[in-house]
Amino acid sequence: MDIKSIEKIVSLSKRRGFIFQSSEIYGGLASTWDYGPLGVEMKNNIKNLWWQDIVTSRRNVVGMDSAILMHPEVWEASGHVENFHDPLVDNKNTKKRYRLDHLLSQQKDTVLETLLSFCTGTDIQFKDKSEKLSFITNTLSEMNLKEFVLTKSKVIDPYSGNVGDWTNPRQFNLMLKTSLGAVADSSDDTYLRPETAQGIFVNFNNVVTTARQKLPFGIAQLGKAFRNEITTGNFLFRTREFEQMEMEYFIYPEDAKEQLEYWSQERLNWYKKIGVREGKLRLRPHDKDELAHYSTACYDIEYEFPFGWSELEGIADRGTYDLDQHNKYAKKKQIYFDQVNNQHIVPTVIESSAGVDRTFLTCLVDAYREEEVKGEQRIVLKLSPKVAPITCAVFPLVNKNGLPEISENIFTEIQTEFSAFFDQGGSIGRRYRRQDEAGTPYGITIDHQTLEDNTVTLRDRDTMEQIRIPADQALSELRKRLQ
């Protein structure tokens, strides 16, 4: 696939009604996208395939659907208020931007001491350098600085090796704030959830007692999450509003390693099952310094996009972090009573956190092909039939001799079970090609022979070959192929 491939995907998405830019008639809103008629079908298919695989087909995983808005203290407890922001500084000379803590970790001690003198409460003793660094970072970020202390302290820009002309640190909070209630008062500030996981953790007890689950068991949830990303881009890949498919699997602590491996494989296999080419997928363990504030081990499932290997999903060992935190902050405790060992424990959590939109983009990119057929270019989406927005298109070969009427009847029958599309406009070749671009795996054509022996042709999108089957077996044939 060439370098313009993402543009081609964007163009096809719009042309066929997969994805439109949000608020397009007003000039668009950065990195927000709307799903069109084909897009929403395909997105629903992906979500249903996930739900089927994670919840429906498993005895010990249950689903739920929590609210997007949650009590502000949830985000205090989860660590997001403290950790989910980046203090950034710019060097006006080199135009480089750094995270303050990353930048300071590369500075000499004398520079740090100078910076420390600008902070209040300098008599604090620090255990080690990293504690000192985070103190300086946090203090400087929160101070309302009037002078440019980084420049005064002679902070070096690693890019140039010289003292930079630094802006003061600014906090970029990655959580989107909103106000509840009629009056916008700071006491009503709350956040749009940056992950769906917390909705599961705060309902842990509710689910345990009502679903009568015993360790190990999982709680799954599908829904929107919001992050005020500083840098967005790559079409659907990084957006501020996105949909997550998350599952928290609660286990005995000693099983953590084994379960992390198990779920990593399960999840990797799921992408293969929905038709993503195996060679474009990989499982990558996180380095220690990549780990999130809650995690002790993590795998990424990555796909090789035109813009490089990028994360589709993280499978993380969150330990007991989240439940512990809520137990510290909330009045009601989230604790599991282990009937086997007759004791109260806080279970360890293995989390699978996948992005719906990223999976959607993966499917599109992975399926996109440009082929040459009789000297003409054919653009085709070789989507898995389970993922494709339209399962089957129905065509009368000609618009006379009663063929449209017969076709309508077959279409109506197929529509009861599958997403179907009826098309009698233009030549038959044109209609096939339209469906190729939409990724429709099957086409049923009603021709003159149908009038004689009641058979129809079934066309395969990928091979473009046709077989003849009895009209009354069309539905069962599709059923067979979709299994």
Add this chain to the structure above:
RNA sequence: GCGGGAGUAGCUCAGUGGUAGAGCUCCACGUUGCCAACGUGGUUGUCGCGAGUUCGACCCUCGUCUCCCGCUCCA
């Protein structure tokens, strides 16, 4: 946030300081009848948005928004 490229019909793009075009698509009718066939007719644009210069701006200037690529960033 920086640098580069781009924004004109649904798509791909041409265009000129004097109120806009092509190909494809799409729709209708006719014809044909299995892989973007043909004929006739037809729909569609505040030329991304806002200012400025000008008698007059799609075109020049400034600002701004959006997309793509590369940086930076991405617990």
